[in-house]
Amino acid sequence: MKRLILILFSVLTCLSLFSCGSKAPEATFVPDFEQMKNICELASTECYFHNVAKFTDEERMQFLWIKKDAHFWIEYTGKVTVGIDVTKLKIDAEGTNVTITLPPAKILGSEIVELNKGNYIVDKNSAKITAEDEINALAEAQSIMVSKAKENTLLLSTAEENTKKLLASYVNSIGKAFGVEYTITWRYTDSDVSTSDTVTDAPTDEK
Secondary structure (H helix, E strand, O other): OHHHHHHHHHHHHHHHHHHHHOOOOOOOOOOOHHHHHHHHHHHOEEEEEEEEEEEEEEEEEEEOOEEEEEEEEEEEEEEEEEEOOHHHOEEEEEOOEEEEEEOOOEEEEEEEEEOOHHHEEEOOOOOOOOHHHHHHHHHHHHHHHHHHHHOOHHHHHHHHHHHHHHHHHHHHHHHHHHOOOOEEEEEEEOOOOOEEEEEEEOOOOOO
């Protein structure tokens, strides 16, 4: 009996020493790129514009001394989508340190969302307007709209901040689920691939 008690005491002592001396492995963040893609799409910003497509073709029709220009304009609603190119998003993790390389926000797409015949205004003295004229006028107006959106730094920075907030929230929610505080380091790239800036978000003491 004494021998049995000594053996049990020895086993319990070993277990106690093991539990005190060993350290639980850190939970390394494993990025889910499909989820990251969904987050970037969710963070994208849609901006609507009241746009006017104008078209003028001087002296399109000429008969004897009669000359006519082709002139019309189209009012419509256009939309641009601004966000992050998810194919250039990079996430690295080591232990509790997560590094997210974020490309700059850009125009992801544009489209015409509202257009009807009532929005076509043709000069009463205009020469005949063709379908090709309308297509070209709208294409040029869309191009101008996208160019203006690219120059709107507030629009671009808002889309970038939205992406950062949602990605950080995603990483932190995983950390809370595992009882781990992750430190997020943000790296910003230019329009190509080089790193231009680095900012680290340290975990807070709030529980």
